[in-house]
Amino acid sequence: MTELTWQRTSLLTLGFFVAKEIRQFVRNITNFIPVLAVIFVTDNDWLPYAVGGGYLVFIVISAILNHHFFLYALTDDAVHLRTGVFGKKSLTLKYERIQQAELDQTWYFRPFNLTILRVDSAGSAGKEVEIPGLPIALAQDLRQRMLAQAANTNHSTDSESNTGSVDESAQHIDLQRNYSLREIVRAGIMDNKIFVLLAVLIYPLSQTDVLEEQLVPWLEANVKFIEQSLWLNVGLVVTALVVLFTFAIGVTIASYYNLQFTIANQRYQARSGLLSIRTVSFRYHKLQRVRIKQNLRARLLGRFSARVSQLQPSAHAQQQGSAGAFVLPVLTQAGVDELCHWLQLPDRSTVPWQRISSIALLNPSFWVALVAPAVAVVGYFKWQPPLLGLVIGALVWVLLQAYTVARWQNYGYVMTEGWLGIKRGVFGRIESWYPLYKTQQIDVYQSPWLRLLGYADVIVYTAAGAQVIKYQPAEIAFNLQREWTATIANNRQRWM
């Protein structure tokens, strides 16, 4: 083994360590609730500043220490890391074991032509390693080498590194699509996080009484005209919502600006970003699930969004949620067809969707039938005139029942060409496709109620989550389980 040459990342990466520290702080914010409580309760003027200042100093010092003790070494077949201020950690990651290697050009590194290399390994513990502040050329070269080794392809690692451009231009590109700003704006409208944002804002506000005790009196004192007109109030609220809506579109634009989707040599890659450029990619044989989504707004715009999941090795990565997933946020019908063609999905327009038995309606209908009379009875005694209660009860029943039936009608599953497809959704639509041979386990589940009816639920566990196919006749369910298990077991293809 050759002697390792330990390197320290450049000084510029201090910012990265600070950012990491802050991210950790946000993630563990609940641990600091006692501290926050002290700050809120105390009458002391300087205590909040002392705590805040102390924390800032802590962040800076720990970032400097972490930077100082972060050492990496690159050899021909592995990355070595030595980290830790007090507890030392040494990590060797073989290229051949690497699942995923991505480059993250964050905004604070872009001016310096530096980048972050993020590496994921296989295995249940799932080590995620980030090396910040690598020169782009080196990082690209490294990433190529890792992926080439991981795929066992005998790509002679191109020694001349193509400076500047992130494209793997040495390879033949099968498909390349660029998405215009207009499309990204559409994506922003479809995938609007406004409600999430509202919830995030409202929760802490509702906890601290700031709203009632300070904001409302302030508004009443300073903005007299608010009370004068109802329409003005409505206008204000609408304006606020519009601003938030636009802001949310802005967030989407920032993350998906200049989205470029390429397929080259079985590798699917999406590269985008206004300030920080992110590259997310996956190799075809790692694919575990394709999800094609269309919410109500998307249906009005005639667009779809698609997400491809692969095995998430660590619980950590699963928590991060969307961060590592391969997402195309806006696709036309033609775009979806094209993607499906490249992913070798069955032709979605002609697949024979199967409905589940209408027995499935029995259970939800029962609960709906229980809710509606309850509403009617309560309304009958509470409201004037009493008949109103009955009418509303009946209306509630009709609406809920219609929704139940529509849900059942829109649900479908299909097993064709080795893919398991499931579609559902009344207003929005979600279609999930799983390569069946990558399934991990199959359950048949029977509650006493299902046993009484002679039905069973089939639950298919894949590496990208579980899917339930409800209300199969018991006999058929057990046969499906046996059949599919045998098919999977006799398939010798690599599944991850």
Place this chain on the structure above:
Amino acid sequence: MTIAWKPVEPAYKTYLQLIVLIDMSILALIAIGLYLFSPSTDWLPNPLWLGIPWAVLTLFFGLFWSSRRFQFTAYASTDVSMHLRRGALWRLTRAVPLNRIQHVEVRQGFIERLLGLAHLTLYTAGSGGADLSIPGLKLATAETMKAELVNTIAAEPVSDSNDD
């Protein structure tokens, strides 16, 4: 292909009954503690209101539930897959293809050790711990099964045809 279900050891029923007894006695101890040590017992109902349901539940779980669960619990292994069924009223039948197993584990809890039992757990990827766990095996059986499984998995041919 029919599946030849193998029952688990009869000691498993004893194991379930012991678990029920322990859980129920913990509940009883909490309740007794409450009645003995709380300063005023006015707000508590007559002990019989709790005692009778407790006795009924203990009898239900100790006699009916545990024997039903023992009866239904069974496993089966074919050349290519492992099957397990468990549950008493809510029933689950699980199948795992052998070529999806990530690792295999034999475990013995404290009570299991008293009864000479062990359970064998097969882990698959991505399911977040919801894996196939066969309870109520003799330790020796579990060890043999584990060895066999590990051998089968190691001998598995993998084609790289899909690789590129």
